[in-house]
Amino acid sequence: MxxxxxxxxxxxxxxxxxxxxxxxxxxxxxxxxxxxxxxxxxxxxxxxxxxSHNFIDIHTHLREPGFEHKETIHTGSLSALYGGYGTIVAMANTNPCMDDIETVLDFKHRVEQDGCVNIYTYSAITQNLQGQKLVDMARLIDEDIVVGFSDDGKGVQSDEMMELAMQLASNLDSIIVAHCEDESELHGGCIHEGRYAKEHHLIGINSASEYKQVARDLEIVRQYHNRYHVCHISTKETVALLNEAQKEGLSVSGEASPHHLILTEDNIKDCHPNFKMNPPLRSQEDHQALIQGLNDRTITVIATDHAPHARDEKNTSIQNAPFGIIGLQHAFPLLYTYLVKKNLVSLETILDALTVGPAQVLHFDCQVQTxxxxxxxxxxxxxxxxxxxxxxxxxxxxxxxxxxxxxxxxxxxxxxxxxxxxxxx
The missing domain is CATH 2.30.40.10 (Urease, subunit C, domain 1)
Structure with missing residues (x-):
């Protein structure tokens, strides 16, 4: 109708x-x-x-092609439809990886057949997310389904590789959407390096693993003045770095996920693997910084980082389970219940972060007018x-x-x- x-x-x-x-x-x-x-x-x-305008999620994992036992384009976008979303952007960590024109065109065909909402994708930044060689950025961004570049799932470890990617993105007026994770700071951790990890003798993930790469990337942005977006912010240091860069007038933005805006390490129960995500649930202090960043519009985007895994994959110990949780279907009700009804964030701010915020980052239309x-x-x-x-x-x-x-x-x-x-x- x-x-x-x-x-x-x-x-x-x-x-x-x-x-x-x-x-x-x-x-x-x-x-x-x-x-x-x-x-x-x-x-x-x-x-x-x-x-309101229906929602826009600029960070979701549809898993297809290659991991259809976790999710498909149809089931993932159906979740989005029921969650009030009208547009979603898929990450490139599929199999094969979204790093060449053949895979992108195959994905576009699948979307045309099975998508329930408007679906776009990022191209990978580097071939097969390996951080060794850039994709053909100029060729891939010509496809209307490709809206930017992201190696989400892995941080680009090489400073030189990220600098080259940002230089090319600037020349193309495209955007780098960065999963910031310094692997030199990782030691096999599964949750935040905080109270809960210590009490349960679990290896922790420190905050520096995130904010060190954010700081590095923002220095590159200062050189090339390219468009740059930080994925799934979880630490107070990242919020502060982003705020400083925005005050300088740089074209930088950032997102927080509903689970990081609602939960902290204190909410983890029974070492359950459904509380394992990357980045991990952080401290109360980090959570307060995220809420403040959302309220003062340092963080202008709420993105789900919808990350489905099959039941048998998650049904193991928190140490061995894969990172990630699903989020498309219930993002708004959870945000409304835990943030708006508790007077932590206004309804206007939540709606803006689900609509005009992501639209501005990726230059989507988000108008409700005659x-x-x-x-x-x-x-x-x-x-x-x-x-x-x-x-x-x-x-x-x-x-x-x-x-x-x-x-x-x-x-x-x-x-x-x-x-x-x-x-x-």
Whole structure:
């Protein structure tokens, strides 16, 4: 259905909430105003439900090709659809790696067949994420499905290689999306090097493993003035470094993941592997810095780092389990429940970090106005529900939030003009 009238919407747009009607014709927004007459249009009375542009996730792992036992393009994007997302960007750590034109074109074909939302991808920075040789950046960025470069899953260890990548990205007016992890600081750790690791005799991951590479990268940005984005920020030092660079006027941005904004090492229970992610859950002090960074707009993006793993892969000790949790389907309800309802972050800030923030980083369109294609999500802030495994759309269930009661249920998602009632699917 792409012809309808949304009555009694509570629309969030450009920093303002307003009670309004929204008329959609042939998938495009024809009018936004109060008391629109429906004519012969089907009417959907939202009864005051919240409406915003649907969300944009610029950091997700769809696992296809190569790891379809964990997730597929269809199941991952279906999770996104049910989470209120309209656009997602996949990481390049597939098999084969997204580092050549043949693999990218194959991925594009798969997306056209199986995608439930708008899907883009990053190219790898280096061939097979090995950090030894750059991909053909100029050729790959010509493909409209490629929106930037990332070796996410591994940090680029060579200073010279990262400098060359940023120089070329600057020449191409493209972006480096950096997984910052200095491997010289790693010692086989599985959680943050803090209280919980010491109490349970686990090898810890220190904060320097993240912020040392951020500091290195920002020095390169100062030389080439390229676009640069920091993935999954977890430490107070990274927030401070990013804030300083932004004050200098550099074109740099950063993201935090819902789990780092909600949880700390103190929330880990029973050494359960569903609390193992990279970067790890950090200290209370780091968590407070992330919240402050989100509130003062140092961090302008919330990205899920959706990282599915098969049940048998995660069903082992925390030391041996793979890093990562799923996050697309329930990001907004969790953020609303744990941050907005607890008065830690405003609803406006959360919505901006899920929409205009990521859109600005990757130069996506994110407008809700007359003449624009309708891409909206609709949620009931008062409706509560419990996250249960049976309701997950992902192939995987690796999340520490199973059994959590949330508010802010996604009622419908309007994808490229089509109204999709998620309550009926």
């Amino acid at each position: 792409n012809n309808y009238l949304l009555k009694n919407a509570y629309l969030y747009n450009q920093g303002i909430f307003q009670k309004t009607d929204i008329l959609v014709k042939d998938g495009y927004i024809e009018e936004i105003s109060s008391n629109i007459e429906n004519g012969d249009m089907p009417v959907i009375d939202l009864q005051g439900k919240l409406v 003449g624009s294609l309708a891409n909206l999500c609709i949620f009931d802030l008062d409706q509560s529900f419990t996250i249960e495994e049976k309701d997950l759309k992902s192939k995987s269930a690796n999340t520490p939030f199973l059994g959590t009661t949330c508010y802010g249920r996604i009622f419908a998602n309007i994808m490229n003009g089509e109204f999709i009632n998620l309550e009926e699917k």
